[in-house]
Amino acid sequence: MLNTSKVEISFNDLLIRLGYLRAKTKISNSIVNSIEEILDLAQKIIRPKFVIAFENVKLKRNFVLFERGYRISSGDVIAFLKDCFKVYGVCVTIDGALGRKTEDFFKKNEPFNALVLDAAGSVAAEKMIGLANAQIKNHEEKNGNVLTKRYSPGYGNWLLKDNKDFLDWVGADRIGVKLNDFYQMEPEKSVSALIGVKSGHIK
Amino acid sequence: MNRETFLNILKNRVLIMDGAVGTELQRKKFLDDVVIPEELNIKYPDRISDIYSCYVNAGSDIILTNTFGLNPMRLKQHGIFNKVDDMVKSGIDLVRKISSDVIVAGDISSLGEYIEPLGTLSFDEAFEAFAFQSSLLQKHGADILVIETMTEIKEVKAAILAARENFFGAIVVQMAFSKNGVSVTGTDLKSFIAMVESLGVDVLGLNCSIGAQDLAELAKILCENTNLPISFKPNAGIPMLVNHKTIFPETKEEFIEASLKAYSYGVNMFGGCCGTTPEFIKLLSNELRFKHPKIRGIKSKYFLSTRTKAIDINEIKRPIIIGERINPTNRRSFQEELVKGNLSLVKDEARFQIRSGASLLDVNMGVPGVNEAQLLKNAINQIQEIVPVPLCIDSSSPCALEEAVKNCSGRPILNSVNGEQIKLDLILPIAKRYGTMLIALTVDENGVPKTTNERLKIAEKILKSADSYKFERRDIIFDYLVLSVSSSPEQIQETLKAMRLSKKMYPECKLILGISNVSFGLPSRQVINSTFLKMAVDAGLDFAIVNPHENWNIDDLLAREMLENKNESSTNNFIKAYSSFKKHIPKVETEKLSLDKQLYFAVLNGNKELIYVVVNQFIKETDEAKAFKAINNSVLMALSIVGEKFALKEYFLPQVIMSAQAAQAAFAIVKTFFKKSETTYSAGKIIMATVKGDMHDIGKNIVGAVLESYGFDVIDMGINVDSQSIIDKACEVNPIAVGLSALMTTTMPEMETIIKLRDAVNIPLKIIIGGAAVTKKYAMEIGADAYAKDAMEAARCIKSFYK
Numbered sequence A: 001m002l003n004t005s006k007v008e009i010s011f012n013d014l015l016i017r018l019g020y021l022r023a024k025t026k027i028s029n030s031i032v033n034s035i036e037e038i039l040d041l042a043q044k045i046i047r048p049k050f051v052i053a054f055e056n057v058k059l060k061r062n063f064v065l066f067e068r069g070y071r072i073s074s075g076d077v078i079a080f081l082k083d084c085f086k087v088y089g090v091c092v093t094i095d096g097a098l099g100r101k102t103e104d105f106f107k108k109n110e111p112f113n114a115l116v117l118d119a120a121g122s123v124a125a126e127k128m129i130g131l132a133n134a135q136i137k138n139h140e141e142k143n144g145n146v147l148t149k150r151y152s153p154g155y156g157n158w159l160l161k162d163n164k165d166f167l168d169w170v171g172a173d174r175i176g177v178k179l180n181d182f183y184q185m186e187p188e189k190s191v192s193a194l195i196g197v198k199s200g201h202i203k
Numbered sequence B: 001m002n003r004e005t006f007l008n009i010l011k012n013r014v015l016i017m018d019g020a021v022g023t024e025l026q027r028k029k030f031l032d033d034v035v036i037p038e039e040l041n042i043k044y045p046d047r048i049s050d051i052y053s054c055y056v057n058a059g060s061d062i063i064l065t066n067t068f069g070l071n072p073m074r075l076k077q078h079g080i081f082n083k084v085d086d087m088v089k090s091g092i093d094l095v096r097k098i099s100s101d102v103i104v105a106g107d108i109s110s111l112g113e114y115i116e117p118l119g120t121l122s123f124d125e126a127f128e129a130f131a132f133q134s135s136l137l138q139k140h141g142a143d144i145l146v147i148e149t150m151t152e153i154k155e156v157k158a159a160i161l162a163a164r165e166n167f168f169g170a171i172v173v174q175m176a177f178s179k180n181g182v183s184v185t186g187t188d189l190k191s192f193i194a195m196v197e198s199l200g201v202d203v204l205g206l207n208c209s210i211g212a213q214d215l216a217e218l219a220k221i222l223c224e225n226t227n228l229p230i231s232f233k234p235n236a237g238i239p240m241l242v243n244h245k246t247i248f249p250e251t252k253e254e255f256i257e258a259s260l261k262a263y264s265y266g267v268n269m270f271g272g273c274c275g276t277t278p279e280f281i282k283l284l285s286n287e288l289r290f291k292h293p294k295i296r297g298i299k300s301k302y303f304l305s306t307r308t309k310a311i312d313i314n315e316i317k318r319p320i321i322i323g324e325r326i327n328p329t330n331r332r333s334f335q336e337e338l339v340k341g342n343l344s345l346v347k348d349e350a351r352f353q354i355r356s357g358a359s360l361l362d363v364n365m366g367v368p369g370v371n372e373a374q375l376l377k378n379a380i381n382q383i384q385e386i387v388p389v390p391l392c393i394d395s396s397s398p399c400a401l402e403e404a405v406k407n408c409s410g411r412p413i414l415n416s417v418n419g420e421q422i423k424l425d426l427i428l429p430i431a432k433r434y435g436t437m438l439i440a441l442t443v444d445e446n447g448v449p450k451t452t453n454e455r456l457k458i459a460e461k462i463l464k465s466a467d468s469y470k471f472e473r474r475d476i477i478f479d480y481l482v483l484s485v486s487s488s489p490e491q492i493q494e495t496l497k498a499m500r501l502s503k504k505m506y507p508e509c510k511l512i513l514g515i516s517n518v519s520f521g522l523p524s525r526q527v528i529n530s531t532f533l534k535m536a537v538d539a540g541l542d543f544a545i546v547n548p549h550e551n552w553n554i555d556d557l558l559a560r561e562m563l564e565n566k567n568e569s570s571t572n573n574f575i576k577a578y579s580s581f582k583k584h585i586p587k588v589e590t591e592k593l594s595l596d597k598q599l600y601f602a603v604l605n606g607n608k609e610l611i612y613v614v615v616n617q618f619i620k621e622t623d624e625a626k627a628f629k630a631i632n633n634s635v636l637m638a639l640s641i642v643g644e645k646f647a648l649k650e651y652f653l654p655q656v657i658m659s660a661q662a663a664q665a666a667f668a669i670v671k672t673f674f675k676k677s678e679t680t681y682s683a684g685k686i687i688m689a690t691v692k693g694d695m696h697d698i699g700k701n702i703v704g705a706v707l708e709s710y711g712f713d714v715i716d717m718g719i720n721v722d723s724q725s726i727i728d729k730a731c732e733v734n735p736i737a738v739g740l741s742a743l744m745t746t747t748m749p750e751m752e753t754i755i756k757l758r759d760a761v762n763i764p765l766k767i768i769i770g771g772a773a774v775t776k777k778y779a780m781e782i783g784a785d786a787y788a789k790d791a792m793e794a795a796r797c798i799k800s801f802y803k
Helices: A011-017 A029-045 A075-080 A097-107 A111-142 A160-170 B003-012 B022-027 B037-043 B045-058 B072-078 B081-098 B123-139 B153-166 B189-198 B212-225 B252-265 B278-288 B332-339 B344-355 B372-386 B398-406 B421-434 B452-468 B489-505 B525-538 B557-563 B570-578 B595-604 B608-621 B624-647 B653-676 B698-709 B723-733 B749-761 B776-782 B791-802
Strands: A049-059 A064-066 A086-093 A145-151 A190-199 B062-064 B103-108 B144-150 B171-175 B203-211 B230-235 B240-242 B245-247 B303-305 B310-312 B320-326 B360-364 B391-394 B413-418 B437-441 B476-479 B510-514 B543-546 B685-690 B713-716 B737-741 B766-770
Touching: A011 A029, A011 A111, A029 A097, A029 A111, A029 B344, A029 B372, A029 B653, A049 A111, A049 A160, A075 A145, A075 A190, A086 A111, A086 A160, A097 A111, A111 A145, A111 A190, A111 B653, A111 B698, A160 A190, B022 B037, B022 B045, B037 B045, B037 B081, B045 B062, B045 B081, B045 B278, B062 B144, B072 B081, B072 B123, B081 B103, B081 B123, B103 B123, B123 B153, B144 B153, B144 B203, B153 B171, B153 B189, B171 B230, B189 B203, B189 B212, B189 B303, B189 B310, B203 B212, B203 B252, B212 B230, B212 B252, B230 B252, B252 B278, B320 B344, B332 B344, B344 B360, B344 B372, B360 B372, B360 B413, B372 B391, B372 B398, B391 B398, B398 B421, B413 B421, B413 B452, B421 B437, B421 B452, B452 B476, B452 B489, B489 B510, B489 B525, B525 B543, B525 B557, B557 B570, B595 B608, B595 B624, B595 B653, B608 B624, B608 B653, B624 B653, B624 B791, B653 B698, B653 B791, B685 B698, B685 B723, B698 B713, B698 B737, B698 B791, B723 B737, B723 B749, B737 B749, B737 B791, B749 B766, B749 B776, B766 B776, B766 B791
Parallel strands: A049 B240, B062 B103, B103 B144, B144 B171, B171 B203, B203 B230, B320 B360, B320 B543, B360 B391, B391 B413, B413 B437, B437 B476, B476 B510, B510 B543, B685 B713, B685 B737, B737 B766
Antiparallel strands: A049 A064, A049 A086, A086 A190, A145 A190, B240 B245, B303 B310
């Protein structure tokens, strides 16, 4: 169902990520060349990986109950999943090589390269979660269902530390994504998200 | 089993390899209680024997040992390096115990780290790791070596070289490709063929990544482009990790159908990768084992390559243009840039020459007073990542040639060797080891020969030497050297005659010339160069080293008469006709900007390269105090405009950082200079830190870079910094300010803690905060002295503290 094995980072998306405004920002050929060089490097070293889980859920007063027992105790998640009967959990990552290279650029006092590479990694990770989302949407729409937006641990009162149980439920360790002591994902350019599914006739 | 025996079997019949090991271990839940799958070899050998047996019983001729990731880097990471010998030995012995007939393939895969420039690993480190693993597989008796699931071509190169030098059996190399026939790091199928064929592997192939149906189509392309045996080991489709299960979408029937298709294309070895099981292999064996491989009659291909593209030189129209412009000879400013290690001009030249039609690029970094080997390596590393054409590595230093070719991510040409025995003995082994083409100049200790025969004699000597090093004659490109027509008119015909005879005597060898020598000392040189090039092509020239920006369509009668040395007056006739022609030189802006203006614009435009020249000129021309003041003013004025442009969105962050890098470079020179004269300069100290619990450092680093560009000494305490230690450091160094960064709402409260600690010790310390989740309102609430939404605002705030 999901295929995010190839992720193209668009030059324009990267420029926008870096703060470029078409109507105002003036860039020279040398900047364009330099950004393209790093974009090319990013494209070579990202390794897209994803993992997905889905399950039927019931919304209780104080928690969301998953079919196989996992619970999310967050009022904001309960509200977010209003009318949903099923949820998807997705985790995507571009792996760690890009982060290591960014660090290496900083060590060599090349902050321009580091900045652009880091931004390219962010664009790639966002693109991946977007691709995953689109494919789930496509699949569910065939069954007459609609999706909510994406929601992640750390949003609203869904605590960041709850990402641990969420990633366990999704199976993120299979793609090498883990949490550090402060509940931040490693590799850094990883995204985890919850997507709710409800029947198409519910608006 | 030795290499020849294996290759003989392969000539006569299809061989069946095993299927997946990793996914079978997962499926059977055999991975409990081990650090890595290879530890099973010694901790739970029965589990591995079980997998091996299933594949032997299913009909595998070849079993890959469970040694996939036993490289020293990975083992040290897991703390089990001391067990490696036992793990390799057991991995091999367990197969032997199950069957004495089966071919034991020592399995090797990627190191998990990229080699520079994609990563930080050096080529030598990668080579050593593979050499270690290959020698253990040799020591414990593997029959053949399979290097598999490779995704990066330079790593493939390191692995093959290490295997070839530490393992005596046949070597199989398999790379993983996406559906479009390109690896994740950008290498296409032909570039893969070019590299591995040139390094002398015995079998090349495809494994993992995509399913059999798609991989069969890629196998077809391999079959159409190489006569080497081909292996085929696909996944059972692209895996998906769903609800804690790895799902492989392809059925065994689809897998077999695709494998039969691959057989019809000419594939020789078959197996399965992730998601395949003994059932897949049993069906495969029933269909294909003992079949004769299809004969592939591939028309002669001859590849040169770079990471992302290969060219078949048999298919390119003559002459094949090699751009000569990446060469510092007689180019002073180019030399100065190289001395500073600045390769931006080199990269520009690379791009421009491709646009002008160069099929290859000559790269020469011979500048007096620099470490040529290091510079050439850096140039190769940078050029090959930005342009998709093969390189011609040009140096008279064998050491520089080796360092460069080692780091080449494609198959290059080496430029050059000549007829001196000492050179032949140094360079031929390098060309042989790395599988390059080699330009051979027909000169020797006695200089450039006068006659055709003498040139051909040197060619013969070179070929004999090449034979003795088992260097293939078809990899030699002879340069019969052209001299200036003005000084040696009779020599032009000698060169052309030698080329014609060479083509007859050594048809497998190619021909090359550096063209521009021919016109030395004469007017309208391009008229002569272009005319001569046409004559040389008629004489069999394959490659021409030229300036591709020039016009190569000229064929001039007077030039031809002169080059053919038709009569004594032909040179005079040419000179008479062309001496009044002046080469059009575009008018350049001659207005000279003052040094401070030059510096201002260099910072404004982020031109770090210009900084070195201008600042050093400043220091040279004026006294210390004046120099500092002028530099400081120009840099700060430029940065102020950069700030304004950023605020107006005319500049975006990359431009700010480019300017910051340029300004930093200026202050770095000033500081070095003043250090020598025992004066110290700093705009003051700033402590930067990402607060405790937060591991993000990109924002902090960017702010740090901008602050340094203003001349501040930035003390970077790193990420996840304990609050008390920030205050302790501030008490110790008395900075102008402390800059705190936090990306997340969960770590922001640490900022308040630090402010409270400051207040507790009652020091006059300014604290400025920023980060994705931080707001001005929050800064005011917790009592911070300032909030900065970006790097430029941080600089503005801190400058206001400074005042």
